[in-house]
Amino acid sequence: xxxxxxxxxxxxxxxxxxxxxxxxxxxxxxxxxxxxxxxxxxxxxxxxxxxxxxxxxxxxxxxxxxxxxxxxxxxxxxxxxxxxxxxxxxxxxxxxxxxxxxxxxxxxxxxxxxxxxxxxxxxxxxxxxxxxxxxxxxxxxxxxxxxxxxxxxxxxxxxxxxxxxxxxxxxxxxxxxxxxxxxxxxxxxxxxxxxxxxxxxxxxxxxxxxxxxxxxxxxxxxxxxxxxxxxxxxxxxxxxxxxxxxxxxxxx
Numbered sequence: 238x239x240x241x242x243x244x245x246x247x248x249x250x251x252x253x254x255x256x257x258x259x260x261x262x263x264x265x266x267x268x269x270x271x272x273x274x275x276x277x278x279x280x281x282x283x284x285x286x287x288x289x290x291x292x293x294x295x296x297x298x299x300x301x302x303x304x305x306x307x308x309x310x311x312x313x314x315x316x317x318x319x320x321x322x323x324x325x326x327x328x329x330x331x332x333x334x335x336x337x338x339x340x341x342x343x344x345x346x347x348x349x350x351x352x353x354x355x356x357x358x359x360x361x362x363x364x365x366x367x368x369x370x371x372x373x374x375x376x377x378x379x380x381x382x383x384x385x386x387x388x389x390x391x392x393x394x395x396x397x398x399x400x401x402x403x404x405x406x407x408x409x410x411x412x413x414x415x416x417x418x419x420x421x422x423x424x425x426x427x428x429x430x431x432x433x434x435x436x437x438x439x440x441x442x443x444x445x446x447x448x449x450x451x452x453x454x455x456x457x458x459x460x461x462x463x464x465x466x467x468x469x470x471x472x473x474x475x476x477x478x479x480x481x482x483x484x485x486x487x488x489x
Contacts, residue, residue, distance in 0.1 A: 240270065240293055241465070247391040247451050248351050251358065252294055252337075253487035255347055255395030255455065257465040261286045266477045271467070273341055273482025287484075294337040294486050301486065302329055303339045306362045310372040312379040328361035328376040332383045337488035343467040344459050346440055347395040347485030350376060352385035358487050363394075365409075368440050369416060374447050387448050394454040395485045398470060400425070400435035402460035409434065459483070 242254035261270025262285045267278045270286050284298075291298040299318040304326040311326040315336055329338040330350075338360035340347045345364035351357075359376045361367070377387050405424075410432050413420040423439040424432040437454040444452040459466040472480035 240289060242293065243395060243455055243457060245349075245393040245453065245455065247453065248349060248393055248487065251351055251353070251487060251489065253349055253351075253393075255349075255457075255485040256290060256293075256483060257396075258467055258481060258483065259465065260289065262289075263481060266472070266479055267481040269467075269481065270484070271481030272339075272484040273343075275341075276482060277479045278481065290339070290484055290486065291337070294488050296335060296337045296488060300335060301337050301339050302331075303341065304329060306341065308362075308364055308366040308370075310367060310370040310375045312359075312361075312372075312375050314379065314383070327363070327367050327372050328359060328379070330357065330359040330376060330379040330383060331489070332357045334489045337486045339484055339486045341482040341484055342395070342397065342459070343469040343472075343480050343482050344398040346397040346436060347483070348373060348376070348440070349393050349395065349485060349487045350380060350390055351487065352380065352390045354389055355384045355386065356489055357383045357385035358489055360485065360487055363440055365434070365436060368436065368443065369413065373440060373443055377447055377449070388450060390449045392444050392449050392452045394437050394440060394452075396455060396457035396459050396466050396483065397437055398460050398468070399458035400433050400438070402458060402470070403434045403436060404428075404431050405434045406431060413439075 240260035258269030263271040350359035467481040
């Protein structure tokens with residue numbers, strides 16, 4: 238099956254995109270393009286899936302740069318192939334041709350950045366903790382150090398969990414309101430004491446306040462479209478043993 242890649246006009250002509258689960262070699266709960274080495278899927282199958290992604294990005298597999306994601310605001314300046322062990326961080330930036338920066342997600346946001354004029358690119362993994370902790374702004378700052386202009390940077394949030402599917406508790410709401418009272422606008426009332434949180438809306442607001450040229454969400458919900466996307470939260474609700482990881486990439 239052919240790989241399916243979701244792209245955005247604002248990042249063209251750079252090779253980039255968020256890959257769906259279509260076109261992969263995994264089976265069972267991982268059926269499709271599972272690129273998560275941290276999953277319990279067969280390592281050789283994950284390697285095949287990653288090789289297919291690398292081919293689509295026109296790089297060698299070792300040049301598909303990833304990090305050991307830990308829900309932080311830490312950013313790696315990528316200058317060459319993957320390292321062993323992988324750096325613990327949640328974003329990468331580079332100005333080097335021939336590198337593809339890759340982020341793994343399964344409800345969290347894959348965020349791709351590009352300043353076309355300077356040739357500086359970035360990729361970030363932004364769940365609620367990373368977004369609240371400043372990973373988006375940290376990525377922009379790291380890009381700026383390489384010569385990017387934030388006001389000339391286009392940003393795209395790929396498939397992630399939508400507000401309709403993202404139910405949270407009152408403590409979660411209180412944490413965001415404690416950070417900024419204005420964050421209340423990203424929550425709507427749910428059942429009982431629950432709320433529905435708009436993670437992409439929150440992140441788009443932070444990016445726009447940071448001064449980027451453009452910021453958009455592809456408007457694909459990982460939770461509600463099981464045929465195309467893996468979802469951690471859906472796997473929990475369905476009592477599945479594990480879940481696959483989606484991959485999003487950008488390269489110069």
